[in-house]
Amino acid sequence: MRIQSPRGTSDVLGDAALAREQLEGTARGILERAGYSRIETPSFESTELFARGVGEATDVVQKEMYTFDDGGGNSITLRPEGTAPVCRAYLEHGMHKLPQPVKLWYHGAYFRSERPQHGRYRQFWQVGLEAIGSDDPAVDAESVLLLAEILEAIGVQARLRISSLGTPDTRAEYKHELQDYLRAHEHELSGEVRGRIDLNPLRAFDADHPGTRQVMAAAPLLLDRLNADDREHFETVKRLLDGAGLAYEIDPTLVRGLDYYTRTVFEFTSDALGAQSGVGGGGRYDGLIEELGGPPTPGMGWAAGVERMLLAAPPAPTAPPPLDLYVAHAKPEYKDPAFKLAADARRAGHSAQLELGGRSVKGVFKQADRAGARYVAILGADGTTLRDMESGEQRVVDSDTVMHHITHGL
Numbered sequence: 001m002r003i004q005s006p007r008g009t010s011d012v013l014g015d016a017a018l019a020r021e022q023l024e025g026t027a028r029g030i031l032e033r034a035g036y037s038r039i040e041t042p043s044f045e046s047t048e049l050f051a052r053g054v055g056e057a058t059d060v061v062q063k064e065m066y067t068f069d070d071g072g073g074n075s076i077t078l079r080p081e082g083t084a085p086v087c088r089a090y091l092e093h094g095m096h097k098l099p100q101p102v103k104l105w106y107h108g109a110y111f112r113s114e115r116p117q118h119g120r121y122r123q124f125w126q127v128g129l130e131a132i133g134s135d136d137p138a139v140d141a142e143s144v145l146l147l148a149e150i151l152e153a154i155g156v157q158a159r160l161r162i163s164s165l166g167t168p169d170t171r172a173e174y175k176h177e178l179q180d181y182l183r184a185h186e187h188e189l190s191g192e193v194r195g196r197i198d199l200n201p202l203r204a205f206d207a208d209h210p211g212t213r214q215v216m217a218a219a220p221l222l223l224d225r226l227n228a229d230d231r232e233h234f235e236t237v238k239r240l241l242d243g244a245g246l247a248y249e250i251d252p253t254l255v256r257g258l259d260y261y262t263r264t265v266f267e268f269t270s271d272a273l274g275a276q277s278g279v280g281g282g283g284r285y286d287g288l289i290e291e292l293g294g295p296p297t298p299g300m301g302w303a304a305g306v307e308r309m310l311l312a313a314p315p316a317p318t319a320p321p322p323l324d325l326y327v328a329h330a331k332p333e334y335k336d337p338a339f340k341l342a343a344d345a346r347r348a349g350h351s352a353q354l355e356l357g358g359r360s361v362k363g364v365f366k367q368a369d370r371a372g373a374r375y376v377a378i379l380g381a382d383g384t385t386l387r388d389m390e391s392g393e394q395r396v397v398d399s400d401t402v403m404h405h406i407t408h409g410l
């Protein structure tokens with residue numbers, strides 16, 4: 001049996017590879033103009049980082065991590081998300097000594113052992129940012145705006161929902177209130193939601209089960225329980241987004257899959273995507289750095305799925321890069337000078353490809369045409385035959401003058 005790529009992974013070829021490069025370039029331009037600099041963290045980390053950072057009770061940590069022993073008794077996990085690793089790096093490199101906030105962006109592969117479906121993979125790519133060290137609501141609004149700008153630039157039409165989760169204390173109190181409410185309605189809930197009342201009652205808002213949905217329609221909302229500071233923070237975020245002309249909906253039931261969020265949370269969804277409609281999202285995580293053993297440090301970030309963005313806004317096919325010269329030899333003894341000519345042409349800054357398929361002269365022209373070559377050089381006993389593929393003009397030239405001709409014409 002032939003070996004295939006593992007389930008939920010795929011190869012990136014041709015136009016798809018170009019589209020990804022373009023997307024990365026668009027994101028880089030927008031984020032670097034706003035003062036974000038690039039960070040790359042390893043593809044795997046200590047399992048404990050995600051257990052502590054993402055939260056033991058989350059689906060990601062409970063079911064979706066690729067975890068293995070590194071052979072030396074250390075538990076390692078392929079990164080399922082980027083925020084905890086960036087916070088780990090912030091602490092490890094003493095970035096609290098830099099002017100705050102530290103603004104970082106990234107683009108890389110992430111791994112979750114989920115059931116694959118359209119838009120959901122086991123290895124997927126994310127572009128993301130983290131702004132660590134400021135609790136200014138302008139950080140929240142600006143980062144949301146930057147993702148909106150990226151989505152607009154690549155042509156993704158997305159709906160923005162925002163909410164606030166408050167601070168851990170408010171959340172803990174609210175959690176008890178919600179648990180009491182859920183227990184009072186236990187018999188109407190789905191088995192799964194009932195089983196999670198103790199561990200993660202907020203997830204009940206995510207349920208599709210009709211009985212659960214009915215119960216949740218009348219459930220108390222965290223947004224109505226925020227303390228004065230959190231309410232003011234949220235009001236400022238909304239005011240800044242209004243001022244920037246960015247449309248959003250307030251969704252008091254917005255829960256994100258990861259435990260570390262505080263205050264602002266948001267998500268962009270696209271109707272073009274079907275069931276897996278989340279294009280990107282994130283929020284504030286003012287307790288995460290402390291959870292990882294650092295000093296109390298506020299932070300805000302998001303991540304957006306590269307595959308999902310490209311599914312939501314399929315890019316137009318791009319033209320192949322221009323090819324200045326296609327080089328072949330007519331006889332075996334001209335193999336070496338042909339090889340050298342292609343290499344010299346590239347060193348001189350031209351794009352040049354060498355005939356590597358052993359084609360006949362007719363085949364060479366056909367292949368050069370397919371590759372979009374402007375000039376074809378065939379080295380033989382009479383000298384170098386140079387053809388301008390645009391005009392069809394062909395001449396035998398001195399091999400030393402090929403470079404001159406492909407710059408200045410035949």
Ligand code: AMP
Pocket residue numbers: 081112114119120121122123124125126256257278279280281282303304305306307308
């Ligand atoms: P999350 O960290 O779950 O909020 O994910 C952020 C973004 O990454 C989502 O909005 C998706 O666009 C993308 N994403 C998350 N999980 C997957 C997956 N399994 N396959 C493809 N994209 C994903």
